[in-house]
Amino acid sequence: MAVETEATIEERTQAFRDHVTSGGKVEMTDWMPDEYRRSVLKFIEMHANSEIMGVLPEREWINRAPSVRRKLALTSKVQDEVGHGQLLYRLAEDLGKPREQMLEDLMAGRTKFHNVFHYPTHTWADVGIIAWLVDAAAILSQKALLTCSYAPYARTMQKICWEESFHIKHGYDIVLSMMNGTEEQRAMVQEALDRWWGPLMQFHGPPTPVEKDKDLAWRIKSKGNEQLRQEFLSMYVPRILDLGLSIPDPNLRYDEETGRWQYTEPSWEELRSVVTGHGPRSQERLAFRRLNYDQGEWVRQAVMTAS
Ligand SMILES: [Fe+2]
C-alpha cells in the first residue's frame, strides 16, 4: 500500500477547513475531523437541550392561560418546541452520541441549556415576553444556522425557523393585548420586561473575537455573539418602545457615529453561573425533567418491546 500517496490527517483537515470556510457543506456520511464532529455535536446537543428545557417555564402556564384560545396557542407552541428537541436529538445522535446518553447528561447537569430557561415565570406577562422576545433572540441565532456548514442541521433549521417565527407572533399578540388592556396589565408587562432584560442581553454570550470562536471558524454558525445582540437591539428596541414600554437600561442608546448600540455591560458572571446550573430555577427544572423521564419509563419499555 502506497502510504506516501495518502493524505495525512493534517492535510485532510486543512482541505476540510478550506471546504467549509469557502461555503462548502458537510453531510453526515462525509469524512470530518474529530474536532469538527465534537463541535457540531456539542452545539446541536445544547440546542436540543434548550428546546426541551425551554418548555418547562411555559408549561406551568397552560392551565392558567386566560382563555381557551390562549391555552390552545400555548399548548401548540409547547408541542412545537418538544418537536424541535426531537429533531435535534436525532441529528446529534447521527454524529455518534446515543440519545439516552444525551438525556442522562442533561439530567445530571453535565451538559448545558440556554440561560433564559433557568429563570422563573411569575405572571402571564412572562409568557408573552418569553414567546415574543426570548424566541426573537433565539430566532436570530437560528437564522444564522441556515447557512451552517453541517448540511443536515441547516436543513432542519428551515422547519424550526418557520415555526419559531410563528411563536414570535403568538408572543407579540399576548403582549399587545395586555398593553391595550388595563393599567394593571400594562404594569405586569413592564415588570416582566424589567426582569427579562438582563437575561435577554446575556443570551447571545459575551463578545468573542472571531479567531477565538471555533464555531465561527468551522462555519457551524455564521454570525458572532455581538453581531447577533446588535441585530436584536436594532430590531426590537424600536418595537418595545412603540408599545409604550421602557427598557431598564439608562445607558442604552444607538450611536450614530459607530452605527452600534451602546448598553450597560451585561453580567457575564451571572451568565456563567446560571448556565452551569446555579440559576434561580436550574435545579428545580432538572428535577422535574428527571421525574418526567422516570414517569415515561413504561412508555419507552412498551415501545422497545413492540419494535
Ligand atoms: Fe424551538
Ligand SMILES: [Fe+2]
Ligand atoms: Fe419557539
